[in-house]
Amino acid sequence: MAVKKAVARTEAAPGAIPDFSKEQELHAYREMLLIRRFEEKAGQMYGMGLIGGFCHLYIGQEAVVVGMQMAMKKGDQVITGYRDHGHMLSTGMQAKGVMAELTGRRGGYSKGKGGSMHMFSIEKQFFGGHGIVGAQVSLGTGLAFANHYRDNGSVSVVYFGDGAANQGQVYESFNMAELWKLPAVYVIENNKYAMGTSVNRASAQTDFSKRGTSFNIPGEQVDGMDVRAVKAAAERALGFARDGKGPYILEMQTYRYRGHSMSDPAKYRSKEEVQKMRTEHDPIEQVRARLLEKGLVSEDELKAIDGEIREVVNAAADFATHDPEPDPSELYTDILR
């Protein structure tokens, strides 16, 4: 593959955060609320024994995937690790199919064979759902390679956490992506803890936007709790990659409210720290407050939206509870094509 000459570039400075229109605010509100309510329900169902194994909730980080998705175009791919429910819902995958996969039922996106960490949708260009920390970065770079090979104008959006950012293959991928100017946007979701290890205890360089510096990959730190800031940064990054200028890194500064997985009591951080984030920075409350302050909607209208979302989530939970388990014959299908 020909190695293109490096282009001169300036670090895109995140300027003032542009306001959302009423429609955009409402869209973001709905999308984030769907993820929040879905995850709360999943946590509840896990407690009831309907969901087994590992279950990593996305509560608190909703603005990241929703803001990114608002800037993406049809054909752009998404790939992530195992904290993936929010990513799937944001691409438009159905809550029913996701929840039924969590309960291991035949109507799940992977027919019950993948579970919480492994779902895919070719239709929505969602490529998983990967359980090995960091593996999705090489895979997502491969999706970008395919876009470049086909010259189809699509960008691969590759999500990973502050923990995965310390894996070696991330840098192997950065190197190749920049070398070949692949259209990839690397979204590092820095939620401050890699399982129970805080960023400061695991990372020599805690400014993850600089993790591409030695490859000349531009990066920026983004307030990942503000959906408007996410969308604005996503537009810069996606535009850069789509223009053939190569990969771009977005460090999303975000926070997960729950433990690493359902079995994690999160003793490595204080209740006050969590509470402060929830009350002062909650991504959904921010939108809600703006909508009300500006008088764009009434409390009742928001309540109506809440009701609709609850219905969707309850229907998904109901389906996922009553859908049959996979037929035993499915044990031996889908091993080879």
Next chain:
Amino acid sequence: MPIDILMPALSPTMEKGNLTKWLKKEGDSVKSGDVIAEIETDKATMEVEAVDEGILGKILVPEGTQDVAVNTPIASILADGEDANAAPAPAQKAAESAPPAAAPQPSPTAAAAPAPQAAVPSAVANPPQVKSQPDPEVPPGTEMVTMTVREALRDAMAEEMRRDADVFVMGEEVAEYQGAYKITQGLLQEFGAKRVVDTPITEHGFAGMGVGAAMAGLKPIVEFMTFNFAMQAIDQIINSAAKTLYMSGGQVHCSIVFRGPNGAAARVAAQHSQDYTSWYSHIPGLKVIAPYSAADAKGLLKAAIRDPNPIIFLENEILYGHSFEVPKLDDYVLPIGKARIARAGKDVTLVAWSIGMTYALKAAEELAKQGIEAEVIDLRTIRPMDTATIIESVKKTGRCVTIEEGWAQSGVGAEISARLMADAFDYLDAPVLRVTGKDVPMPYAANLEKLALPTVADVIEAVRAVTYR
């Protein structure tokens, strides 16, 4: 005393080469470091530098000579005042000092089966031909052409790349260098840099990238310079390539071929000499192919590239330069998962694949002289394994010996033994025996390396044991 310049070995597996050009004439003065000749190996054209100073005396091997064995004197260097004709080259002495693996091969027409050189010949140096059994995949009367395994592999890739624009090859040194082992020779020139992609030395990363590209619908051929390096990438091969179809409920498949040389080469020690056949054969979701002949290498690699599943295609560096007859057909594609009876026999079944076939076929020749007719099965595909063909043979012979260079514990031979015990117990007249590599990391020293690998004698001994002779 004139100093001999010997034909140098320019790679670990080189046994002979062509002397393409002399850059110095008889009578020229030579300083150490001067380039005196060019030698073409099966991988590259290399310059030969003088080590000693003096006058180039007699040129013993003229330029244009093909297949000059390693360690053959090719010229002599004279000190001042010495006469070129006074001291004939001590060819005998040089030949004696040559290591056994570099014994000259007399026949440049490799299609002809080399004559056995000793009571227990080195199977590796002289690969036997598979010609006793006609291949059902080849129509009668098909013209056969002689080609090396290396050429067959390259032709397979080139043909499939012409056929399907989604097929591309990536790996270290595959493009501009023309392949570390010259398997991708000429592909860059024909298909361009977009489809013949030189990667950085980054196995884990480019294997994962290949899998991602396959998930997006492309059909990558990922070359590992050797499978030893694929250990860095094995997570992506197994966790991402092999399991995704299942984990996605059949939605996302990976049409990808991981290929490259596997197992011991020659004198490259423990980290570069491992046989991974049994490792990959353990994994549901993978197909594992390990061909022996050039025809199978071609037909099976074409099939592998077309297959919608992740394929591990295990080649063997020592076999790359060996020539076989390949049917001249426009589109020679073999079925994956089918073994072939390479030699018919009634007394014992030998099961081998890849370079193991060299031991099996040589042993069968020797055994025939002793009145034991061995049936040799070339397994060709390790997963899915063609157990039916093995069982059919064992029903006839009642005895089985497996041959592999890999280690015995949890090896492929162990799997074959278990299957025979479960499914053909009543037909066995003796325990299944395994001839394998010894249970040690591969040593470097020539004698120890030889001891670590299976031998034809090991196979013969195992056959005598199972036939109680």
